[in-house]
Amino acid sequence: MPSESPVVAAQTEKPQHYLYLKEFRTQQCPLFLQHKCTQHRPFTCFHWHFLNQRRRRPVRKRDGTFNYSPDVYCTKYDETNGACPDGDECPYLHRTAGDTERRYHLRYYKTGTCVYETDSKGNCVKNGPHCAFAHGAHDLRPPIYDVRELQAIDTINISCDKSSNASSISGTPSSLEKDKILAEDPRWNGKC
Known part of the structure; x- marks a missing residue:
């Protein structure tokens, strides 16, 4: 009979959290390109309209490190036009509009409670439907750390x-x- 090893539960994200971690502001809005996006003012669109709003997906690689740092900002990134000479391969955080690369990173997204209330639709009164902070214990998620941080x-x-x-x-x-x-x-x- 084979020996039994303890089962380690894999951390699973809630579908809504997974959607935001993976997709929020990673693709250009097709309606904006056609001048038909109704969420442009105030900017509540799920997708990016201008390059400086685009964020890269945070990924924890096989070696346990992130594809970019959640804390160290890139000094080459141009906040005005959203360009970095190292492109998507840059190992540093880009200061996108709304600081979305940091707020929607695996380490920080929904790991802290929002200080603002919600409206009748359940949206944050300050940050709207895309608030990166938790609104209640049911909305919290544990941060995911880089292997180097875990060692530290x-x-x-x-x-x-x-x-x-x-x-x-x-x-x-x-x-x-x-x-x-x-x-x-x-x-x-x-x-x-």
Whole structure:
């Protein structure tokens, strides 16, 4: 009889979350090209109208790294015309209109709760139907980390475990305090 190995549940995205992570602002609006998009003003279209609104799909590659950094912005990207000399192969984050490459990245999309209420249709009163923040516990999703970040977290946890007794004596923050500090970091809350 073969030995049984523990089953690890694969993280599955909710269909609506998957749609936004994969498709939001990755393709040009065909109606805009025909001058018929009714969602151009105010800009609530699911697709991009101008190149500086286009975002690349975030992908976690087989080696565990992302196709582009969710935190380090490209210095060559032109925010006005949406061009980067390295194109889609650029390993850095492009500051697209609305910062969509960052907000709709696997690491950040719907990982924090929105501070704004919803309207009668269930849309965010500030960010509209495409809000990148969760509106309730049912809308939250766990962040997906790069393999290098997971290794760094493991290193921090190991060093915190070794110094947990010393931290309470020396006055350095405990791991709970570090979690609170990270949660209040503006990069997690879309305030950057």
